[in-house]
Amino acid sequence: MATNVSHVDVEAAERTEKEKSRKYPSKLPETADPPVTHDRGSTLFSEREGHNLKFENIVMKTKSRDSKKKPPKEILKSISGHVPPRRVTAIMGPSGSGKTSLLKVLTGRAGKKSFDLSGKIKFDGRLVDPTDIEVRRELAYVEQEVSIPATSTPREAIRFSARLRLDRSVTHDEIESLVNEILKELGLEGCADTMIGGGVMMSGGLSGGEKKRTQLGVELVTKPDILILDEPTSGLDSYGAETIINVCQRIAQAGASLLLTIHQPPPTVVRKLDHLILLLDGRLMYDGSLGPQLNDYFAAKGFAKPDDYNIADWILTVAQVTPIPDLEEAGFFQEDAKKIKNEDIYDSQLEEKNGARKLLVHHVGLSTEIRLLFGREMKRLRRDKLAVTVRVLSTGFFGLFYGLIYLNIGTTDLSDPLNLQAEFGAIANILISTMFGVAQSALLDFPKDRPVFLREYSTNHYSVLPYFLAKLSIECTVTFLQALVQLVASYFLMALRMRFVVFLAINFVLGITSTSMGIVIGSMVEDPNVAAELMPVLIVPQLLFSGFFISIDLIPEFLRWAQYLCSLTYAIRLSSYFEFGDCTEESCQQLLARNQVIELDTFWYWIILIAITTGFRLAGMIILRGKANF
Numbered sequence: 286m287a288t289n290v291s292h293v294d295v296e297a298a299e300r301t302e303k304e305k306s307r308k309y310p311s312k313l314p315e316t317a318d319p320p321v322t323h324d325r326g327s328t329l330f331s332e333r334e335g336h337n338l339k340f341e342n343i344v345m346k347t348k349s350r351d352s353k354k355k356p357p358k359e360i361l362k363s364i365s366g367h368v369p370p371r372r373v374t375a376i377m378g379p380s381g382s383g384k385t386s387l388l389k390v391l392t393g394r395a396g397k398k399s400f401d402l403s404g405k406i407k408f409d410g411r412l413v414d415p416t417d418i419e420v421r422r423e424l425a426y427v428e429q430e431v432s433i434p435a436t437s438t439p440r441e442a443i444r445f446s447a448r449l450r451l452d453r454s455v456t457h458d459e460i461e462s463l464v465n466e467i468l469k470e471l472g473l474e475g476c477a478d479t480m481i482g483g484g485v486m487m488s489g490g491l492s493g494g495e496k497k498r499t500q501l502g503v504e505l506v507t508k509p510d511i512l513i514l515d516e517p518t519s520g521l522d523s524y525g526a527e528t529i530i531n532v533c534q535r536i537a538q539a540g541a542s543l544l545l546t547i548h549q550p551p552p553t554v555v556r557k558l559d560h561l562i563l564l565l566d567g568r569l570m571y572d573g574s575l576g577p578q579l580n581d582y583f584a585a586k587g588f589a590k591p592d593d594y595n596i597a598d599w600i601l602t603v604a605q606v607t608p609i610p611d612l613e614e615a616g617f618f619q620e621d622a623k624k625i626k627n628e629d630i631y632d633s634q635l636e637e638k639n640g641a642r643k644l645l646v647h648h649v650g651l652s653t654e655i656r657l658l659f660g661r662e663m664k665r666l667r668r669d670k671l672a673v674t675v676r677v678l679s680t681g682f683f684g685l686f687y688g689l690i691y692l693n694i695g696t697t698d699l700s701d702p703l704n705l706q707a708e709f710g711a712i713a714n715i716l717i718s719t720m721f722g723v724a725q726s727a728l729l730d731f732p733k734d735r736p737v738f739l740r741e742y743s744t745n746h747y748s749v750l751p752y753f754l755a756k757l758s759i760e761c762t763v764t765f766l767q768a769l770v771q772l773v774a775s776y777f778l779m780a781l782r783m784r785f786v787v788f789l790a791i792n793f794v795l796g797i798t799s800t801s802m803g804i805v806i807g808s809m810v811e812d813p814n815v816a817a818e819l820m821p822v823l824i825v826p827q828l829l830f831s832g833f834f835i836s837i838d839l840i841p842e843f844l845r846w847a848q849y850l851c852s853l854t855y856a857i858r859l860s861s862y863f864e865f866g867d868c869t870e871e872s873c874q875q876l877l878a879r880n881q882v883i884e885l886d887t888f889w890y891w892i893i894l895i896a897i898t899t900g901f902r903l904a905g906m907i908i909l910r911g912k913a914n915f
């Protein structure tokens with residue numbers, strides 16, 4: 286009897302367990318292998334070794350200086366999941382659920398400075414640090430925002446990426462055939478040679494969908510093992526979305542692990558997705574197959590899909606409409622229970638310890654990097670004709686204006702203090718105009734270039750040095766042109782005493798120093814509007830320490846050190862020396878003394894100008910590098 290009772294009890298218990306597990310299945314359905322159709326002959330879709338990407342207990346919190354006043358926000362709350370190879374995995378979830386944040390963590394782009402991060406990321410069981418450049422070679426990330434130079438065409442952007450990121454043994458013909466293939470597969474052949482566009486001053490331009498596909502193409506050149514895309518279909522019509530998903534599907538079928546975030550995909554797109562990671566409020570609701578099992582899973586938890594819903598719409602409706610306690614009660618968020626001791630997520634030692642596979646890519650040399658970057662910058666200059674023309678013409682206009690205002694000032698009698706002051710003013714105005722013109726362009730242009738640099742630098746296109754050298758050479762060209770146009774328009778009208786080439790050289794060096802300062806501020810801020818607001822910070826101290834408005838002697842001693850950072854001060858001293866150095870009038874000597882112009886020091890004035898340029902360039906490089914090391 287006792288046996289029977291216990292037998293009945295066991296059966297009853299098993300039945301209850303089965304019913305419970307049917308109602309709230311504890312194991313998420315695994316994604317079945319989709320049919321594999323390889324394009325073995327193709328290079329873009331060539332067979333590759335994807336990774337089983339796993340993430341465990343990912344926690345992401347904002348950092349807060351004063352946690353009492355502003356408690357840290359928990360964006361990802363101990364999320365675990367996986368992205369299998371040969372599948373297209375979609376991350377879905379309501380807006381603000383943490384989709385982009387999770388991608389940033391997985392790709393090593395969640396800044397440690399802004400967030401507290403913990404958890405583990407594994408490729409086929411080995412711990413990896415996605416901020417490591419070797420790991421990034423295995424993983425490509427296509428961001429939501431398009432960051433490709435506006436003056437490049439899709440063909441050039443993809444070719445540029447291929448030349449800099451593929452092994453140096455890859456031939457020109459191989460690169461061209463890969464570029465053509467990517468353009469064809471992404472439906473970009475029709476606009477392959479059209480400028481990306483987008484600038485206010487630029488005509489033409491690609492559609493949003495074409496830009497997104499170009500950005501995808503740029504990342505496809507490395508034939509990544511893991512491809513991660515943030516909202517690749519947002520803002521696209523269903524044809525554009527399908528084109529992208531089709532390419533993603535074929536890349537996954539070639540072996541890659543494909544992960545993308547997507548908002549309310551249409552049924553045609555849902556059919557191409559294999560695996561789903563569903564997030565809600567920074568928590569994992571589901572990690573498993575997107576097949577019929579997903580229907581069963583939701584049905585078993587009491588949320589059976591009505592016939593008139595497609596599955597993606599239904600699960601998002603459930604996530605958005607159902608109160609979180611009810612979802613908890615139904616048994617979603619089961620991974621929350623598995624909170625274990627977390628480890629630093631971006632530990633650069635991890636890879637070493639776990640013997641990661643090193644991809645042997647012999648990168649192109651420094652000279653090729655500089656040549657390609659320089660070529661791109663030159664094209665930018667040629668194509669952005671309107672901006673360059675406006676820049677040079679406005680300089681010419683100001684030159685002419687000053688020339689007419691100070692007409693023949695260099696022929697006047699310097700014994701008259703008024704003439705002397707006017708001639709000094711003429712020189713100072715030309716120099717201020719040079720400084721203002723070039724610094725403004727650098728300050729406003731640089732924040733626009735910044736996202737391009739950050740993407741390319743973090744994806745191993747080139748290092749900081751060639752980028753800065755290429756930029757410097759272009760800036761030298763434009764600054765020289767600007768200085769030349771301004772002086773041709775003003776110097777002869779003013780009939781200045783110093784030699785033309787000397788004044789041109791002073792203006793040129795001052796211009797380059799000013800761009801360096803503009804770059805430091807430009808590299809610190811993201812928004813060109815903020816950069817414009819910071820313009821006075823760059824200009825006003827220069828004016829005050831120039832000796833034009835107040836003699837340096839009259840500035841309080843504790844502030845005088847700042848003159849050593851002001852390039853305009855030294856440009857004015859040099860120009861004053863060459864303009865008035867031969868003048869024996871007492872007023873001339875007094876002016877030189879007031880501005881601390883000492884004949885023996887003129888060599889040092891040049892050196893200080895060059896040192897200021899070098900110092901600011903280095904500071905710009907360090908700041909940008911720091912920003913790129915997320």
Ligand SMILES: Nc1ncnc2c1ncn2[C@@H]1O[C@H](COP(=O)(O)OP(=O)(O)OP(=O)(O)O)[C@@H](O)[C@H]1O
Nearest residue numbers: 347358360378379380381382383384385386387399
């Ligand atoms: N730097 C930050 N500081 C504070 N909160 C942040 C920061 N970055 C993201 N968040 C917050 O984290 C949450 C998740 O943001 P995330 O961009 O990952 O969501 P999402 O699911 O991608 O949203 P969407 O679908 O609208 O793009 C949001 O509430 C967002 O406001």
